[in-house]
Amino acid sequence: MTRIKCCGMTRVEDALLAARLGADAIGLVFTTRSKRRVTLARAREIVAALPPFIATVALFMDDATARVQQVVDEVAPTLLQFHGRESDDWCAQFGRPFLKAIAMGEGASALPRLRDYPRAAGLLLDGHAAGEAGGSGRAFDWSLLPGDLAQPMILAGGLHAGNVGDAVRTVCPWAVDVASGVESTPGIKDAARLEAFIRAVRAADAEQVACRA
Numbered sequence: 030m031t032r033i034k035c036c037g038m039t040r041v042e043d044a045l046l047a048a049r050l051g052a053d054a055i056g057l058v059f060t061t062r063s064k065r066r067v068t069l070a071r072a073r074e075i076v077a078a079l080p081p082f083i084a085t086v087a088l089f090m091d092d093a094t095a096r097v098q099q100v101v102d103e104v105a106p107t108l109l110q111f112h113g114r115e116s117d118d119w120c121a122q123f124g125r126p127f128l129k130a131i132a133m134g135e136g137a138s139a140l141p142r143l144r145d146y147p148r149a150a151g152l153l154l155d156g157h158a159a160g161e162a163g164g165s166g167r168a169f170d171w172s173l174l175p176g177d178l179a180q181p182m183i184l185a186g187g188l189h190a191g192n193v194g195d196a197v198r199t200v201c202p203w204a205v206d207v208a209s210g211v212e213s214t215p216g217i218k219d220a221a222r223l224e225a226f227i228r229a230v231r232a233a234d235a236e237q238v239a240c241r242a
């Protein structure tokens with residue numbers, strides 16, 4: 030079954046809705062480079078409201094060590110996610126499982142970076158170009174993806190209810206990640222779009238036997 034991460038939560042009600050509809054994880058963006066940025070207080074409120082077994086992921090992009098540590102100490106997210114030029118060692122210093130986002134917007138030239146993060150719990154392959162913030166709503170060419178990634182792949186970038194079924198069938202990712210495709214405005218989730226997205230993933234899972242082989 031394809032895991033679903035719904036990213037850029039800014040409201041308790043949206044996080045609860047995602048959990049109720051069947052999302053496995055929610056993302057909280059802490060970098061200043063985001064329209065979806067949450068305060069520590071709001072992040073704690075969202076995390077405290079969630080039911081058991083929903084993972085929380087804290088996102089950063091070239092943020093200071095002290096800032097990441099503060100979020101680790103005060104919010105206690107399940108995982109960290111890094112979107113900038115952070116190295117594998119730098120990401121690992123917090124002693125927490127982490128995802129490394131790889132900007133796939135430049136196409137094949139991004140592929141060597143997929144080998145640079147052996148300590149990552151997973152690689153989040155996103156549609157934007159290197160140096161740009163995530164949450165762009167931009168997809169990339171999935172046919173570039175190698176079939177032999179060493180780590181679980183989280184597919185992101187421009188996913189929505191209309192294309193995520195194809196993504197699951199074509200790429201067989203460990204998880205899919207969505208932000209703008211389930212929003213009415215940045216940071217505000219749209220219940221109908223979120224429900225349609227999760228339904229589409231589950232429908233594709235039901236027909237996709239190759240991924241489970």
Ligand SMILES: O=C(O)c1ccccc1NCC(=O)[C@H](O)[C@H](O)COP(=O)(O)O
Binds near residue numbers: 036056164186188
């Ligand atoms: O969402 C943001 O605003 C953001 C800003 C800076 C770094 C990362 C950010 N989001 C990361 C995510 O994991 C998004 O869900 C991912 O980029 C996919 O976004 P979208 O294409 O809008 O579905």
